[in-house]
Amino acid sequence: MLTGKAFKFGDDISTDLIIPGKYSYLRSNLPELAKHVMEDADTTFVSRVKEGDFIVGGNNFGLGSSREHAPLVIKMAGVKAILAKSVARIFFRNAINLGLPVLICNTDEIKDGDTLEIDLQEGVITDKTNGKKLTFGKIPEVMLNILDEGGLLPYIEKHGDFKL
Amino acid sequence: MGKTIAEKILSAKSGVDAHAGDIVVAQIDLAFVQDTTGPLTVRQFQAAGFKKLAKNIKGAVFLDHGAPSQSRELSNDHMFLRQFSKDTGARLSDVGDGICHQIVAESLAKPGDLIVGSDSHTVTAGGLGAFACGMGSSDVAMAFGLGKNWFRVPESIKIEVSGKFSKGVNAKDLILFLIGQIGADGATYKSLEFAGPGLKNIPVSQRLTISNMAVEAGAKVGLFPSDDLTEKYLVERGRSNDFKPLAADPDAIYERAIKINLAKLEPMVSKPHTVDNTATAKELAGTKIQQVFIGTCTNGRLEDLEIVAEILKGKHRHPDTRLVIVPASREILLTATRLGYIQSILEAGGLILPPGCGACLGLHQGVIGDKEACLSTANRNFKGRMGSADGLVYLCNPATAAVSAIKGEITDPREFI
Ligand code: SF4
Numbered sequence: 001m002l003t004g005k006a007f008k009f010g011d012d013i014s015t016d017l018i019i020p021g022k023y024s025y026l027r028s029n030l031p032e033l034a035k036h037v038m039e040d041a042d043t044t045f046v047s048r049v050k051e052g053d054f055i056v057g058g059n060n061f062g063l064g065s066s067r068e069h070a071p072l073v074i075k076m077a078g079v080k081a082i083l084a085k086s087v088a089r090i091f092f093r094n095a096i097n098l099g100l101p102v103l104i105c106n107t108d109e110i111k112d113g114d115t116l117e118i119d120l121q122e123g124v125i126t127d128k129t130n131g132k133k134l135t136f137g138k139i140p141e142v143m144l145n146i147l148d149e150g151g152l153l154p155y156i157e158k159h160g161d162f163k164l
Numbered sequence: 165m166g167k168t169i170a171e172k173i174l175s176a177k178s179g180v181d182a183h184a185g186d187i188v189v190a191q192i193d194l195a196f197v198q199d200t201t202g203p204l205t206v207r208q209f210q211a212a213g214f215k216k217l218a219k220n221i222k223g224a225v226f227l228d229h230g231a232p233s234q235s236r237e238l239s240n241d242h243m244f245l246r247q248f249s250k251d252t253g254a255r256l257s258d259v260g261d262g263i264c265h266q267i268v269a270e271s272l273a274k275p276g277d278l279i280v281g282s283d284s285h286t287v288t289a290g291g292l293g294a295f296a297c298g299m300g301s302s303d304v305a306m307a308f309g310l311g312k313n314w315f316r317v318p319e320s321i322k323i324e325v326s327g328k329f330s331k332g333v334n335a336k337d338l339i340l341f342l343i344g345q346i347g348a349d350g351a352t353y354k355s356l357e358f359a360g361p362g363l364k365n366i367p368v369s370q371r372l373t374i375s376n377m378a379v380e381a382g383a384k385v386g387l388f389p390s391d392d393l394t395e396k397y398l399v400e401r402g403r404s405n406d407f408k409p410l411a412a413d414p415d416a417i418y419e420r421a422i423k424i425n426l427a428k429l430e431p432m433v434s435k436p437h438t439v440d441n442t443a444t445a446k447e448l449a450g451t452k453i454q455q456v457f458i459g460t461c462t463n464g465r466l467e468d469l470e471i472v473a474e475i476l477k478g479k480h481r482h483p484d485t486r487l488v489i490v491p492a493s494r495e496i497l498l499t500a501t502r503l504g505y506i507q508s509i510l511e512a513g514g515l516i517l518p519p520g521c522g523a524c525l526g527l528h529q530g531v532i533g534d535k536e537a538c539l540s541t542a543n544r545n546f547k548g549r550m551g552s553a554d555g556l557v558y559l560c561n562p563a564t565a566a567v568s569a570i571k572g573e574i575t576d577p578r579e580f581i
Binding site: 012014016017020021022024025026027028029040059060063064065066067068069072086088089090093094097098140142151152153156157161162164 | 187188189200201203204208211212213229230233234235237238240241244281282283284286298299300301302303306310312313314316348349352353382384438525526527531544546547548549551553
């Protein structure tokens with residue numbers, strides 16, 4: 001069971017908003033890079049986010065670049081899951097490869113600052129602030145297996161190959 | 165049951181009779197990285213214990229996003245990637261050679277290939293009939309080491325084109341129009357497959373522009389059949405052996421079909437801050453711009469520079485509008501120099517930067533300031549994309565960009581040509 005606070009963002013949160021290209025030169029210095037997470041969407045995010053919190057987006061979360069640094073800096077900020085109405089393909093795959101769950105659900109009624117409780121096994125999100133329960137869409141099995149191992153690297157280390 | 169191009173390639177590469185919705189493990193022909201995603205890829209490759217590239221795969225490394233490097237940090241990343249290339253035999257394109265997607269199209273991609281790159285615009289090679297898609301660093305690291313990865317076979321949307329572009333209108337307008345219609349997530353996870361009698365009027369250089377931007381509609385790939393024009397492109401590059409015809413079966417199943425008459429398209433512009441926020445150049449006429457940026461993997465090709473040079477010849481940029489031009493590859497810069505395009509551009513007050521990504525990703529070489537507006541031939545106009553988060557990026561075709569540089573404001577190119 002995961003419990004944390006929701007940081008609510010709108011539609012079309014691009015990888016440039018998550019971690020702008022102008023910081024590309026910091027990509028081999030991850031602690032420094034991570035200081036800029038979500039900067040162009042909300043400059044206060046990095047100082048307010050706590051270990052265990054969630055990012056909640058709208059439609060097409062993570063559109064744009066293939067930079068795996070986008071889910072990586074989100075993960076480094078302590079975020080334990082991303083909730084969105086829909087998610088861009090490469091971002092989705094990258095997040096799962098890093099062991100960061102992306103849950104597709106109707107996020108309309110989640111407000112910024114709400115406390116959420118997420119049961120990954122049961123597939124249920126409870127918004128403790130408004131009392132409502134949400135279910136999220138099924139993640140394809142191959143991705144679920146990667147997520148279960150904690151990411152693509154541990155998955156390949158264990159299986160040596162892709163097992164369908 | 166007939167197959168789409170995506171289904172054909174993924175079937176051939178996985179050895180199973182694959183259809184939309186299936187998940188397959190497929191052998192990859194080419195995997196590549198660039199300088200901003202490459203270091204993480206190499207670290208993941210090493211962390212997984214790999215030392216060599218898988219036997220079946222060609223690997224490539226491109227130093228193009230920060231080329232030449234703008235900082236000590238990036239220079240160190242470049243050194244790290246050069247070493248990886250030496251250790252593994254991955255082909256190296258160094259600073260000044262050009263943008264990964266352009267070089268992949270010029271020299272590496274073949275019709276029917278399965279290609280992955282740690283850059284979202286890897287889709288560009290779909291213009292040559294290659295199933296080419298962007299992935300993150302971990303996925304490309306596994307492709308390097310294992311020579312394969314898993315793929316979900318995408319459903320396809322058929323884009324049926326007819327007619328011929330009118331003057332001042334080209335492939336960029338087709339793809340901006342399409343994205344404006346279906347939205348920035350209108351093709352998420354899907355294959356956009358182009359077909360119809362209008363294809364004979366879209367040469368490969370322009371097909372690459374269209375495939376390049378398939379990802380801006382969320383698509384996994386943007387695929388063109390491999391036909392006479394594909395053969396012509398490859399033959400012109402001394403690569404006739406790389407040609408093979410490839411097309412969807414007539415009874416292939418599509419999720420839906422969209423018809424576009426090229427003759428009806430107008431010069432389009434994407435307004436800040438999403439690509440699907442489109443209008444016609446005419447509707448935006450008069451919008452002041454402080455910089456025009458011509459280049460990128462979308463529109464930095466020779467044919468684009470030809471359009472630009474023809475318009476600029478004997479004219480001058482507006483005094484309040486900087487004109488920054490970045491050829492997409494060394495080959496393009498060489499030919500454009502030989503043909504006099506570079507001379508015309510320089511005489512018109514333009515600035516030529518070394519082949520590479522330039523300011524496209526906001527890292528260096530022409531980033532914009534607060535509230536500045538840039539009219540760009542690139543593929544993305546997200547907030548913060550070209551530097552300042554308060555900057556405004558508009559996207560357009562090369563003719564619109566060139567004409568607007570002269571006028572200092574967004575201008576419909578048809579008024580001039
Ligand atoms: S030109 Fe722009 S879009 Fe193309 S690869 Fe370079 S940064 Fe990416």
